[in-house]
Amino acid sequence: MSGVRVLVGTRKGAFVLTSDGKRASWEIAGPHFGGWEIYHVKGSPVDQDRLYASQSTGWFGQKIQRSDDGGKTWEPVGSEFSYDGTTGTHQWYDGTPHPWEFARVWHLEPSLDDPDTVYAGVEDAGLFKSADGGATWAELAGLRTHKSGPEWAPGAGGMCLHTIVLDPAHEGRMFAAISAAGAFRSDDSGATWRPINKGLRSEYVPEPDADVGHCVHRIAMHPSRPEVLFMQKHWDVMRTDDAGETWYEISGDLPTDFGFPIAVHAHEPETVYVVPITSDSLHFPPDGKLRVYRSRTGGNEWQPLTAGLPQQDCYVNVLRDAMDVDSLEECGLYFGTTGGQVYASADAGDTWTAIAGNLPSVLSVEVQTLA
Amino acid sequence: MDSVVPGAHMDHAVPEARMDHRVELVTIRVVLPTHLRTLAGVNGEVALDVPASRAVTLRNALDALEACYPVLRGTMRDFGTGRRRAFVRFFACQQDLSHEPPDTVLPPAVQAGTEPLLVVGAVAGG
Numbered sequence: 001m002s003g004v005r006v007l008v009g010t011r012k013g014a015f016v017l018t019s020d021g022k023r024a025s026w027e028i029a030g031p032h033f034g035g036w037e038i039y040h041v042k043g044s045p046v047d048q049d050r051l052y053a054s055q056s057t058g059w060f061g062q063k064i065q066r067s068d069d070g071g072k073t074w075e076p077v078g079s080e081f082s083y084d085g086t087t088g089t090h091q092w093y094d095g096t097p098h099p100w101e102f103a104r105v106w107h108l109e110p111s112l113d114d115p116d117t118v119y120a121g122v123e124d125a126g127l128f129k130s131a132d133g134g135a136t137w138a139e140l141a142g143l144r145t146h147k148s149g150p151e152w153a154p155g156a157g158g159m160c161l162h163t164i165v166l167d168p169a170h171e172g173r174m175f176a177a178i179s180a181a182g183a184f185r186s187d188d189s190g191a192t193w194r195p196i197n198k199g200l201r202s203e204y205v206p207e208p209d210a211d212v213g214h215c216v217h218r219i220a221m222h223p224s225r226p227e228v229l230f231m232q233k234h235w236d237v238m239r240t241d242d243a244g245e246t247w248y249e250i251s252g253d254l255p256t257d258f259g260f261p262i263a264v265h266a267h268e269p270e271t272v273y274v275v276p277i278t279s280d281s282l283h284f285p286p287d288g289k290l291r292v293y294r295s296r297t298g299g300n301e302w303q304p305l306t307a308g309l310p311q312q313d314c315y316v317n318v319l320r321d322a323m324d325v326d327s328l329e330e331c332g333l334y335f336g337t338t339g340g341q342v343y344a345s346a347d348a349g350d351t352w353t354a355i356a357g358n359l360p361s362v363l364s365v366e367v368q369t370l371a
Numbered sequence: 372m373d374s375v376v377p378g379a380h381m382d383h384a385v386p387e388a389r390m391d392h393r394v395e396l397v398t399i400r401v402v403l404p405t406h407l408r409t410l411a412g413v414n415g416e417v418a419l420d421v422p423a424s425r426a427v428t429l430r431n432a433l434d435a436l437e438a439c440y441p442v443l444r445g446t447m448r449d450f451g452t453g454r455r456r457a458f459v460r461f462f463a464c465q466q467d468l469s470h471e472p473p474d475t476v477l478p479p480a481v482q483a484g485t486e487p488l489l490v491v492g493a494v495a496g497g
Contacts, residue, residue, distance in 0.1 A: 035406060059458040059492045060406055060446040076410065076442045080450045 003370040004326050005070065006334055007051065008342055009038035012360035014053055016071040019355075023332055023346040026355040032074060033065065040321055040364045041071075042108050047115035048368055052134060054105040054120070062104050064120075064134050077134035081105070081122055084141040090124065091153040100124045100144065107321060109164035119190075121161035125152060125178040127190060140190035143176060148195060148212045155179035155215050155234075162320055163219050167226045167243075175229065175244065180215035183231065185244050196244030200233060204280075218320040220262045222269035230272050230299070232262040232320070237274055239299050250299025255286050261323035265348060266331040270298040273333060273349060275318040284315035292335070294349050308352030309343060316341070321364035328369055336362025382413040383420075384439035396420040399427055399477070400487035401436055407447075407490065411440040416487055427482050429461060430473035447490060462489040 006017040006026075013031025032038075036055045044050040051067040053074065062081065065074040081102050092098035103123040111117035116133040119140075126144045128137040143161075152159060160179055167173035172189040175196075182197040195211045205213045215234035222228065231238040231247065236257050238247045251257035256276045265271035272295045278286045285291060290309045293302040316339035326332035333345045334355075342356040342365065381400070401417045408414065419435045421427055437444045444450070447459050453473070455461070460469045464478040464486050480486035 057406065059404075059456065060410075061449070061456060062445065063410065063442070079445055082451055 002328060004328070004332060005043070005048075005368040005370055006324075006342065006344070006355070007041035007043065007071065007364075007366040007368065008336055008356070008359065008362060009041050009053070009321075009364035010336075010340070010360035010362050011037055014038040014041050014055075014071075015356065015359055017342065017355055021328060023326075023328075023344060026344075028356055029071070031360075032071070033063075036063075037104075038363065039104060040107050040366070042110055042366045043070075043368045044110040044115040044118075045112055048370055050110070050115040050133075052108045052110060052118050054108055056104040062102070064105065064108075066134050078130065078136050081120070081126075081128055081137055082139070083126060083144065084139040085145075088145070089150055090159060091151060093154065097150065100126070102126075103158060106160045106162045107164055109166060112166050112168055119164050119166075119174075121164050121176065123158045123160035124154075125159045125161040125181060127161055127164070127176055129190065140186075142186070142191050143184060143193045146184070146193055146195070148181070151212055152178065152181040153213070163216070165219055165221050165229070167221075168223045169226045170243075173226075173243070175219060175221075177216040177219050177231075179217070180234075181212045182214040183216050183219060183244055196240075197247070198245065199240070199247030199249075200238065201236070202234065204234070217260045218262050220264045220272070222264045225269045228269065228298075230262050230264060232259050232274055234258065234280060237262065237299065250295070252295070252300030252302055254293055254302050255291075259318075260320040261318055261335065263323045263325055263333065266325045266327040268296070268331075271296050271348070272299060273323065274302075275323065275335065277317060283317045288313050288315060290314040290316065290337075292333070292349055292352075305345075305349040305352070307350060308345075308354075319363055321366075322362050324365050324367040326367045326369045332367070334365050334367050336365045338362065381416045381418045382411075383418040395423040397423040397427075397482065398484045399432060399435075399481055400484055401432065402487045402489045403443075404490060404492040406492065407443060410442050410446065413440075418484075426476040428474045428476055429468055429471065429488075432477060432481075432488055458493040460489075460491040460493055462491055463487070 002021040008015040013034040015030035019026045033055045039054045041053040049070040053065040055063040066077045087100040089097035105120045107121040109119040120128040127140045163177035165175040184193045185196045186193045200214045217232045227243045237251045239250045240247045259277045263273045289311045292305040316337035323335040331348045336342045338361045340359040344355045
Protein backbone atom coordinates (compact mmCIF):
# COMPACT_ATOMS: atom_id res chain seq x y z
CA MET A 1 0.00 0.00 0.00
CA SER A 2 1.23 3.46 -0.72
CA GLY A 3 2.09 5.82 2.06
CA VAL A 4 3.53 9.19 2.93
CA ARG A 5 6.69 10.20 4.71
CA VAL A 6 7.00 13.78 5.95
CA LEU A 7 10.55 14.96 6.63
CA VAL A 8 10.57 17.76 9.17
CA GLY A 9 13.61 19.90 9.92
CA THR A 10 13.45 21.91 13.15
CA ARG A 11 15.59 24.17 15.28
CA LYS A 12 16.44 21.23 17.53
CA GLY A 13 16.53 18.14 15.35
CA ALA A 14 14.87 16.23 12.53
CA PHE A 15 11.66 14.24 12.70
CA VAL A 16 10.20 11.70 10.29
CA LEU A 17 6.42 11.39 10.23
CA THR A 18 4.90 8.42 8.42
CA SER A 19 1.42 7.30 7.52
CA ASP A 20 -0.27 4.90 5.17
CA GLY A 21 -2.16 6.15 2.15
CA LYS A 22 -5.20 7.07 4.21
CA ARG A 23 -3.16 9.73 6.02
CA ALA A 24 -5.40 9.35 9.07
CA SER A 25 -2.85 8.32 11.70
CA TRP A 26 0.78 9.26 11.94
CA GLU A 27 3.85 7.90 13.60
CA ILE A 28 6.55 10.35 14.65
CA ALA A 29 10.19 9.23 14.77
CA GLY A 30 12.96 11.42 16.15
CA PRO A 31 14.53 13.62 17.09
CA HIS A 32 17.43 12.76 14.87
CA PHE A 33 20.48 14.94 15.56
CA GLY A 34 18.77 16.35 18.66
CA GLY A 35 19.89 19.84 19.57
CA TRP A 36 21.18 20.66 16.10
CA GLU A 37 19.44 22.97 13.65
CA ILE A 38 18.14 20.95 10.74
CA TYR A 39 17.54 23.45 7.99
CA HIS A 40 16.44 20.86 5.45
CA VAL A 41 15.86 17.16 4.87
CA LYS A 42 14.98 15.89 1.42
CA GLY A 43 14.69 12.54 -0.33
CA SER A 44 15.82 11.48 -3.75
CA PRO A 45 12.96 11.35 -6.26
CA VAL A 46 14.41 8.16 -7.74
CA ASP A 47 15.27 6.33 -4.51
CA GLN A 48 12.79 6.92 -1.73
CA ASP A 49 15.14 5.53 0.91
CA ARG A 50 17.97 7.92 0.07
CA LEU A 51 17.67 11.05 2.19
CA TYR A 52 19.98 13.98 2.77
CA ALA A 53 19.89 16.26 5.81
CA SER A 54 21.58 19.55 6.57
CA GLN A 55 22.70 19.61 10.21
CA SER A 56 24.33 22.68 11.73
CA THR A 57 24.88 24.74 14.82
CA GLY A 58 26.55 28.07 15.35
CA TRP A 59 28.95 26.29 17.69
CA PHE A 60 30.15 23.36 15.64
CA GLY A 61 29.39 24.30 12.06
CA GLN A 62 27.93 22.27 9.23
CA LYS A 63 27.41 18.54 8.82
CA ILE A 64 25.61 16.68 6.07
CA GLN A 65 23.92 13.41 6.96
CA ARG A 66 22.75 10.72 4.57
CA SER A 67 20.28 7.92 5.11
CA ASP A 68 19.90 4.88 2.88
CA ASP A 69 16.95 3.41 4.73
CA GLY A 70 14.37 6.16 4.69
CA GLY A 71 15.60 7.95 7.79
CA LYS A 72 15.92 5.05 10.21
CA THR A 73 19.71 5.32 10.35
CA TRP A 74 22.05 8.08 9.25
CA GLU A 75 25.67 8.45 8.31
CA PRO A 76 27.65 11.69 8.30
CA VAL A 77 29.12 12.35 4.87
CA GLY A 78 31.24 15.19 3.56
CA SER A 79 30.75 18.66 4.91
CA GLU A 80 33.58 20.70 3.46
CA PHE A 81 32.08 23.53 1.45
CA SER A 82 34.95 25.56 0.07
CA TYR A 83 34.22 28.31 -2.39
CA ASP A 84 36.05 27.84 -5.66
CA GLY A 85 38.88 30.28 -6.26
CA THR A 86 38.91 33.85 -5.10
CA THR A 87 35.84 34.52 -3.01
CA GLY A 88 35.54 38.25 -3.59
CA THR A 89 33.06 40.40 -1.72
CA HIS A 90 29.36 41.14 -1.55
CA GLN A 91 27.61 44.04 0.13
CA TRP A 92 27.32 43.95 3.89
CA TYR A 93 24.32 45.36 5.77
CA ASP A 94 26.02 48.74 6.01
CA GLY A 95 26.83 48.83 2.32
CA THR A 96 30.51 48.03 2.70
CA PRO A 97 32.19 45.14 0.84
CA HIS A 98 32.23 41.93 2.85
CA PRO A 99 34.07 38.73 1.96
CA TRP A 100 32.04 35.65 1.16
CA GLU A 101 32.00 33.38 4.22
CA PHE A 102 30.37 29.97 4.41
CA ALA A 103 27.83 29.75 7.22
CA ARG A 104 25.46 26.82 6.58
CA VAL A 105 23.51 24.78 4.05
CA TRP A 106 19.95 26.02 3.72
CA HIS A 107 18.61 23.67 1.08
CA LEU A 108 19.46 20.28 -0.39
CA GLU A 109 18.04 19.36 -3.78
CA PRO A 110 18.62 15.77 -4.91
CA SER A 111 18.96 15.20 -8.64
CA LEU A 112 15.91 14.09 -10.58
CA ASP A 113 17.64 11.00 -11.97
CA ASP A 114 20.63 10.03 -9.81
CA PRO A 115 20.40 9.42 -6.06
CA ASP A 116 24.12 10.10 -5.61
CA THR A 117 23.87 13.58 -7.12
CA VAL A 118 22.62 16.37 -4.91
CA TYR A 119 22.83 20.16 -4.94
CA ALA A 120 23.28 22.36 -1.88
CA GLY A 121 22.29 25.99 -1.55
CA VAL A 122 24.38 27.72 1.08
CA GLU A 123 24.86 30.93 3.03
CA ASP A 124 26.78 33.08 2.02
CA ALA A 125 25.01 32.50 -1.26
CA GLY A 126 26.57 29.78 -3.34
CA LEU A 127 25.61 26.57 -5.07
CA PHE A 128 27.45 23.31 -4.51
CA LYS A 129 27.10 19.88 -6.10
CA SER A 130 28.01 16.40 -4.95
CA ALA A 131 28.07 13.50 -7.40
CA ASP A 132 29.17 10.90 -4.86
CA GLY A 133 26.32 10.78 -2.40
CA GLY A 134 27.51 13.76 -0.39
CA ALA A 135 31.06 12.56 0.22
CA THR A 136 32.60 15.55 -1.57
CA TRP A 137 31.23 18.90 -2.67
CA ALA A 138 32.34 21.22 -5.45
CA GLU A 139 31.05 24.71 -6.01
CA LEU A 140 29.25 25.63 -9.22
CA ALA A 141 30.96 28.96 -9.00
CA GLY A 142 29.34 30.54 -12.05
CA LEU A 143 26.47 31.73 -9.88
CA ARG A 144 28.46 33.35 -7.06
CA THR A 145 30.90 34.89 -9.52
CA HIS A 146 28.18 36.44 -11.66
CA LYS A 147 29.13 40.04 -12.37
CA SER A 148 26.30 41.25 -10.14
CA GLY A 149 27.70 39.34 -7.13
CA PRO A 150 29.40 42.33 -5.51
CA GLU A 151 25.98 44.04 -5.38
CA TRP A 152 24.23 41.21 -3.56
CA ALA A 153 23.31 41.91 0.06
CA PRO A 154 21.97 39.72 2.85
CA GLY A 155 18.39 39.72 4.02
CA ALA A 156 17.66 39.63 7.73
CA GLY A 157 18.24 35.88 7.77
CA GLY A 158 21.60 36.10 6.04
CA MET A 159 22.58 35.99 2.37
CA CYS A 160 21.28 32.55 1.62
CA LEU A 161 20.67 30.49 -1.47
CA HIS A 162 17.46 28.87 -0.27
CA THR A 163 15.67 27.63 -3.38
CA ILE A 164 16.87 25.22 -6.06
CA VAL A 165 14.38 24.08 -8.71
CA LEU A 166 15.41 21.50 -11.31
CA ASP A 167 13.64 21.56 -14.66
CA PRO A 168 12.56 18.02 -15.61
CA ALA A 169 11.99 18.86 -19.28
CA HIS A 170 14.89 21.04 -20.39
CA GLU A 171 18.21 19.34 -19.92
CA GLY A 172 20.62 21.47 -17.93
CA ARG A 173 18.05 24.06 -16.86
CA MET A 174 17.82 24.93 -13.20
CA PHE A 175 16.63 27.83 -11.11
CA ALA A 176 17.99 29.27 -7.88
CA ALA A 177 16.82 32.03 -5.59
CA ILE A 178 18.85 34.11 -3.18
CA SER A 179 17.82 36.49 -0.44
CA ALA A 180 18.30 39.27 -1.20
CA ALA A 181 19.65 39.04 -4.73
CA GLY A 182 16.73 37.51 -6.58
CA ALA A 183 16.08 34.63 -8.97
CA PHE A 184 18.63 33.18 -11.37
CA ARG A 185 18.52 30.63 -14.18
CA SER A 186 21.11 28.34 -15.69
CA ASP A 187 20.67 26.50 -18.97
CA ASP A 188 23.97 24.66 -18.82
CA SER A 189 23.70 22.54 -15.66
CA GLY A 190 24.82 25.33 -13.37
CA ALA A 191 27.97 26.43 -15.17
CA THR A 192 26.68 29.91 -16.02
CA TRP A 193 23.76 31.92 -14.68
CA ARG A 194 21.78 35.03 -15.37
CA PRO A 195 19.34 37.00 -13.23
CA ILE A 196 15.66 36.49 -14.11
CA ASN A 197 14.00 39.28 -12.19
CA LYS A 198 12.28 41.31 -14.90
CA GLY A 199 8.84 42.30 -13.67
CA LEU A 200 9.74 42.10 -9.99
CA ARG A 201 9.28 45.38 -8.20
CA SER A 202 10.61 45.92 -4.71
CA GLU A 203 9.91 49.23 -3.05
CA TYR A 204 12.45 48.50 -0.33
CA VAL A 205 15.44 48.82 -2.67
CA PRO A 206 16.71 52.10 -4.14
CA GLU A 207 15.91 51.00 -7.69
CA PRO A 208 12.65 49.04 -7.42
CA ASP A 209 13.01 47.43 -10.87
CA ALA A 210 16.70 46.55 -10.52
CA ASP A 211 18.09 43.41 -12.16
CA VAL A 212 19.20 42.11 -8.77
CA GLY A 213 18.50 42.98 -5.15
CA HIS A 214 15.05 41.44 -4.78
CA CYS A 215 14.20 39.39 -1.73
CA VAL A 216 12.72 36.29 -3.32
CA HIS A 217 11.39 33.98 -0.61
CA ARG A 218 10.46 30.86 -2.56
CA ILE A 219 9.82 29.54 -6.07
CA ALA A 220 7.60 26.57 -6.97
CA MET A 221 7.05 24.68 -10.21
CA HIS A 222 4.69 21.98 -11.42
CA PRO A 223 6.80 19.36 -13.20
CA SER A 224 4.39 19.03 -16.09
CA ARG A 225 4.75 22.71 -16.98
CA PRO A 226 8.27 23.77 -16.10
CA GLU A 227 8.11 27.09 -17.92
CA VAL A 228 5.54 28.29 -15.38
CA LEU A 229 6.99 29.32 -12.03
CA PHE A 230 5.23 30.74 -9.00
CA MET A 231 7.08 32.99 -6.58
CA GLN A 232 6.44 34.26 -3.10
CA LYS A 233 8.50 37.40 -2.89
CA HIS A 234 9.15 39.38 0.30
CA TRP A 235 6.03 41.27 -0.73
CA ASP A 236 4.04 40.14 -3.81
CA VAL A 237 3.07 36.76 -5.18
CA MET A 238 4.41 36.51 -8.73
CA ARG A 239 4.19 34.25 -11.76
CA THR A 240 6.14 33.70 -14.94
CA ASP A 241 4.96 31.77 -17.98
CA ASP A 242 8.29 31.86 -19.80
CA ALA A 243 10.78 30.34 -17.38
CA GLY A 244 11.55 33.62 -15.70
CA GLU A 245 11.99 35.93 -18.69
CA THR A 246 9.21 38.10 -17.32
CA TRP A 247 7.18 38.00 -14.13
CA TYR A 248 3.76 39.41 -13.35
CA GLU A 249 1.91 39.81 -10.09
CA ILE A 250 -0.87 37.43 -9.07
CA SER A 251 -1.44 38.62 -5.50
CA GLY A 252 -5.02 39.54 -6.46
CA ASP A 253 -7.40 39.43 -3.51
CA LEU A 254 -5.01 38.04 -0.90
CA PRO A 255 -5.39 39.78 2.48
CA THR A 256 -1.64 40.44 2.41
CA ASP A 257 0.89 39.38 -0.18
CA PHE A 258 3.76 39.02 2.26
CA GLY A 259 4.74 35.46 3.11
CA PHE A 260 7.35 32.79 2.76
CA PRO A 261 6.31 29.42 1.24
CA ILE A 262 4.48 28.71 -1.99
CA ALA A 263 3.44 25.30 -3.35
CA VAL A 264 1.66 23.84 -6.38
CA HIS A 265 -0.97 21.07 -6.30
CA ALA A 266 0.48 17.74 -7.43
CA HIS A 267 -2.09 17.17 -10.19
CA GLU A 268 -3.46 20.64 -10.98
CA PRO A 269 -0.76 22.96 -12.32
CA GLU A 270 -3.01 26.01 -11.91
CA THR A 271 -3.74 25.34 -8.23
CA VAL A 272 -1.36 27.25 -6.00
CA TYR A 273 -1.03 27.65 -2.23
CA VAL A 274 0.41 30.43 -0.08
CA VAL A 275 0.31 31.32 3.61
CA PRO A 276 -0.19 35.09 3.94
CA ILE A 277 1.74 36.72 6.77
CA THR A 278 0.84 40.15 8.07
CA SER A 279 3.93 42.09 7.01
CA ASP A 280 7.70 42.21 7.02
CA SER A 281 7.48 43.75 10.49
CA LEU A 282 4.83 41.38 11.81
CA HIS A 283 5.80 37.81 11.03
CA PHE A 284 2.51 36.19 12.03
CA PRO A 285 -0.83 35.62 10.30
CA PRO A 286 -3.27 38.52 9.98
CA ASP A 287 -5.81 38.79 12.81
CA GLY A 288 -4.32 35.79 14.63
CA LYS A 289 -5.95 33.45 12.08
CA LEU A 290 -3.79 30.82 10.42
CA ARG A 291 -5.08 30.55 6.87
CA VAL A 292 -3.71 28.86 3.82
CA TYR A 293 -4.91 30.51 0.62
CA ARG A 294 -5.56 28.49 -2.51
CA SER A 295 -5.95 29.73 -6.03
CA ARG A 296 -7.41 27.33 -8.58
CA THR A 297 -6.90 29.84 -11.36
CA GLY A 298 -3.14 30.21 -11.31
CA GLY A 299 -3.35 33.28 -9.10
CA ASN A 300 -5.33 36.46 -8.50
CA GLU A 301 -8.45 34.75 -7.14
CA TRP A 302 -7.67 33.24 -3.76
CA GLN A 303 -9.78 31.26 -1.33
CA PRO A 304 -9.00 31.01 2.41
CA LEU A 305 -8.67 27.47 3.77
CA THR A 306 -9.37 27.43 7.48
CA ALA A 307 -11.10 24.20 8.50
CA GLY A 308 -9.01 22.63 11.23
CA LEU A 309 -6.55 25.52 11.47
CA PRO A 310 -6.50 27.86 14.49
CA GLN A 311 -8.67 30.88 13.82
CA GLN A 312 -7.90 32.91 16.88
CA ASP A 313 -4.82 33.88 18.88
CA CYS A 314 -2.42 32.24 16.43
CA TYR A 315 0.88 34.06 16.02
CA VAL A 316 3.17 31.53 14.40
CA ASN A 317 5.03 31.85 11.12
CA VAL A 318 5.48 29.38 8.28
CA LEU A 319 8.97 29.51 6.81
CA ARG A 320 9.90 29.31 3.14
CA ASP A 321 10.87 25.64 2.99
CA ALA A 322 8.12 24.47 5.33
CA MET A 323 5.28 23.56 2.92
CA ASP A 324 4.99 20.70 0.47
CA VAL A 325 2.50 18.38 -1.23
CA ASP A 326 2.17 14.65 -1.69
CA SER A 327 1.16 13.10 -4.99
CA LEU A 328 -1.48 10.61 -3.88
CA GLU A 329 -4.65 10.53 -5.94
CA GLU A 330 -6.18 13.21 -3.77
CA CYS A 331 -3.32 15.62 -3.28
CA GLY A 332 -2.19 16.10 0.29
CA LEU A 333 -0.75 19.35 1.59
CA TYR A 334 1.54 19.81 4.59
CA PHE A 335 3.14 22.70 6.41
CA GLY A 336 5.04 23.31 9.63
CA THR A 337 5.05 26.34 11.88
CA THR A 338 7.52 28.17 14.05
CA GLY A 339 5.31 27.04 16.93
CA GLY A 340 6.20 23.41 16.28
CA GLN A 341 2.97 22.24 14.71
CA VAL A 342 2.80 20.26 11.49
CA TYR A 343 -0.56 20.49 9.76
CA ALA A 344 -1.73 18.10 7.06
CA SER A 345 -4.63 18.09 4.67
CA ALA A 346 -5.60 14.92 2.81
CA ASP A 347 -8.08 16.78 0.61
CA ALA A 348 -6.05 19.44 -1.15
CA GLY A 349 -6.46 21.94 1.66
CA ASP A 350 -10.19 21.74 2.35
CA THR A 351 -9.69 20.36 5.86
CA TRP A 352 -6.66 20.21 8.14
CA THR A 353 -5.37 18.17 11.05
CA ALA A 354 -2.34 18.76 13.26
CA ILE A 355 -0.21 15.65 12.78
CA ALA A 356 2.43 16.94 15.20
CA GLY A 357 1.69 19.51 17.86
CA ASN A 358 4.73 20.20 19.95
CA LEU A 359 7.88 19.88 17.93
CA PRO A 360 10.64 22.48 18.06
CA SER A 361 10.21 25.42 15.72
CA VAL A 362 9.83 24.00 12.20
CA LEU A 363 12.33 25.09 9.55
CA SER A 364 11.40 22.77 6.70
CA VAL A 365 8.84 20.22 5.55
CA GLU A 366 9.40 17.86 2.64
CA VAL A 367 7.01 15.12 1.62
CA GLN A 368 7.70 11.77 0.01
CA THR A 369 4.92 9.75 -1.55
CA LEU A 370 5.93 6.17 -0.95
CA ALA A 371 5.36 3.36 -3.42
CA MET B 372 38.19 16.99 36.20
CA ASP B 373 38.83 15.34 39.53
CA SER B 374 38.05 11.69 40.13
CA VAL B 375 38.63 10.80 36.50
CA VAL B 376 40.82 7.76 36.21
CA PRO B 377 42.79 7.80 32.99
CA GLY B 378 41.51 5.04 30.78
CA ALA B 379 38.17 4.67 32.51
CA HIS B 380 35.05 5.32 30.41
CA MET B 381 37.34 6.27 27.63
CA ASP B 382 37.31 5.72 23.92
CA HIS B 383 40.90 4.94 23.05
CA ALA B 384 41.81 5.88 19.53
CA VAL B 385 45.09 5.49 17.70
CA PRO B 386 45.62 7.38 14.48
CA GLU B 387 46.34 4.89 11.74
CA ALA B 388 49.55 6.65 10.80
CA ARG B 389 50.85 6.12 14.31
CA MET B 390 50.25 2.40 14.56
CA ASP B 391 53.94 1.81 14.02
CA HIS B 392 55.09 -0.06 17.11
CA ARG B 393 58.61 1.31 16.80
CA VAL B 394 57.33 4.77 17.74
CA GLU B 395 57.07 5.49 21.43
CA LEU B 396 53.66 6.87 22.24
CA VAL B 397 52.08 8.80 25.05
CA THR B 398 48.39 8.97 25.75
CA ILE B 399 46.61 12.27 26.11
CA ARG B 400 42.99 12.71 27.13
CA VAL B 401 40.40 14.93 25.50
CA VAL B 402 36.95 15.80 26.79
CA LEU B 403 34.46 16.72 24.10
CA PRO B 404 31.16 18.58 24.46
CA THR B 405 27.97 16.54 24.18
CA HIS B 406 27.22 17.30 20.54
CA LEU B 407 30.69 16.33 19.41
CA ARG B 408 30.66 13.14 21.49
CA THR B 409 27.41 12.20 19.80
CA LEU B 410 28.78 13.04 16.39
CA ALA B 411 31.97 11.03 16.99
CA GLY B 412 30.07 8.16 18.56
CA VAL B 413 32.01 8.21 21.83
CA ASN B 414 30.65 8.11 25.36
CA GLY B 415 33.22 9.55 27.71
CA GLU B 416 36.68 10.93 27.33
CA VAL B 417 38.74 10.26 24.27
CA ALA B 418 42.25 8.89 24.78
CA LEU B 419 44.66 9.61 21.98
CA ASP B 420 48.06 8.06 21.46
CA VAL B 421 50.51 10.58 20.11
CA PRO B 422 54.29 10.33 19.53
CA ALA B 423 56.31 10.91 22.69
CA SER B 424 59.24 12.29 20.76
CA ARG B 425 57.94 15.85 20.63
CA ALA B 426 55.92 18.14 22.85
CA VAL B 427 52.21 18.00 22.18
CA THR B 428 50.75 21.25 20.96
CA LEU B 429 47.14 22.32 20.70
CA ARG B 430 47.41 21.96 16.94
CA ASN B 431 48.75 18.43 16.87
CA ALA B 432 46.39 17.29 19.63
CA LEU B 433 43.46 18.47 17.51
CA ASP B 434 45.06 17.00 14.39
CA ALA B 435 45.31 13.64 16.14
CA LEU B 436 41.73 13.91 17.35
CA GLU B 437 40.47 14.65 13.82
CA ALA B 438 42.59 11.87 12.35
CA CYS B 439 40.89 9.38 14.66
CA TYR B 440 37.43 10.90 14.23
CA PRO B 441 37.26 12.51 10.78
CA VAL B 442 33.64 13.52 11.39
CA LEU B 443 34.99 16.14 13.79
CA ARG B 444 36.81 17.95 11.01
CA GLY B 445 35.32 21.40 10.64
CA THR B 446 33.52 21.31 13.99
CA MET B 447 36.24 22.87 16.17
CA ARG B 448 38.33 24.61 13.51
CA ASP B 449 37.15 25.98 10.22
CA PHE B 450 37.92 24.04 7.09
CA GLY B 451 40.53 25.81 5.05
CA THR B 452 41.69 28.44 7.51
CA GLY B 453 42.07 26.12 10.50
CA ARG B 454 40.90 28.94 12.75
CA ARG B 455 39.11 28.06 15.97
CA ARG B 456 35.37 28.37 15.54
CA ALA B 457 34.04 31.39 17.37
CA PHE B 458 31.96 29.50 19.96
CA VAL B 459 34.52 26.80 20.71
CA ARG B 460 36.95 27.09 23.59
CA PHE B 461 39.97 25.04 24.62
CA PHE B 462 40.73 24.73 28.33
CA ALA B 463 43.34 22.74 30.24
CA CYS B 464 44.61 22.83 33.80
CA GLN B 465 42.46 25.85 34.66
CA GLN B 466 43.95 27.76 31.73
CA ASP B 467 42.06 29.16 28.75
CA LEU B 468 44.14 28.22 25.70
CA SER B 469 41.54 29.45 23.21
CA HIS B 470 43.41 32.57 22.28
CA GLU B 471 46.86 31.04 22.30
CA PRO B 472 48.68 30.33 19.03
CA PRO B 473 47.95 26.83 17.67
CA ASP B 474 51.55 25.76 18.27
CA THR B 475 51.33 26.45 21.98
CA VAL B 476 52.64 23.47 23.90
CA LEU B 477 49.99 21.92 26.12
CA PRO B 478 50.59 21.92 29.89
CA PRO B 479 52.80 19.08 31.20
CA ALA B 480 49.86 17.45 33.01
CA VAL B 481 47.98 17.16 29.72
CA GLN B 482 51.02 15.71 28.02
CA ALA B 483 51.39 13.22 30.86
CA GLY B 484 47.75 12.23 30.57
CA THR B 485 46.90 13.18 34.11
CA GLU B 486 44.72 16.10 33.03
CA PRO B 487 42.52 16.29 29.96
CA LEU B 488 42.29 18.89 27.23
CA LEU B 489 38.77 20.27 27.39
CA VAL B 490 36.95 21.22 24.20
CA VAL B 491 34.07 23.40 25.30
CA GLY B 492 31.05 24.85 23.54
CA ALA B 493 30.71 28.44 24.72
CA VAL B 494 27.71 29.24 26.88
CA ALA B 495 25.53 31.11 24.45
CA GLY B 496 22.13 30.93 22.84
CA GLY B 497 19.02 29.27 24.16
